[in-house]
Amino acid sequence: MNAPSSRPLSPHLSIYRWQPHMLVSILHRVTGAGLTVVGLAVLSWWLVALSSGAEAYATFENAMGSLIGQLVLVGLTWAFFQHLLSGLRHLVLDMGAGYELKTNRFWAVMTIAASVFATALVWAIFKGVFG
Secondary structure (H helix, E strand, O other): OOOOOOOOOOOOHHHOOOOHHHHHHHHHHHHHHHHHHHHHHHHHHHHHHHHHOHHHHHHHHHHHHOHHHHHHHHHHHHHHHHHHHHHHHHHHHHOOOOOOHHHHHHHHHHHHHHHHHHHHHHHHHHHHHHO
């Protein structure tokens, strides 16, 4: 019953080196889940606070104005841009382009760099306008 199989075994993950495209693929899934869970929680809290009156909204503003609240909002902003840009990268890959190793690596790194830049730009503008 337990006869040895002649099928090849899958290589163990320890022989693979981490590549940027692997990180971006995992980040795409993580940011999607984070935007869903944390983003919906913050949005729901904001809507409930908005409809509950000035005191509830002030509580929400104080929480989002704290250091932890700011980190959550910056994290959501980064997650949005990272998910958007890696989604566009996946769209191009689904069309059959960008599979060459150097091209794939370049655009994987660019999605991370561009998401950090876009987040910094949005928050610089936000702080400049409202800060």
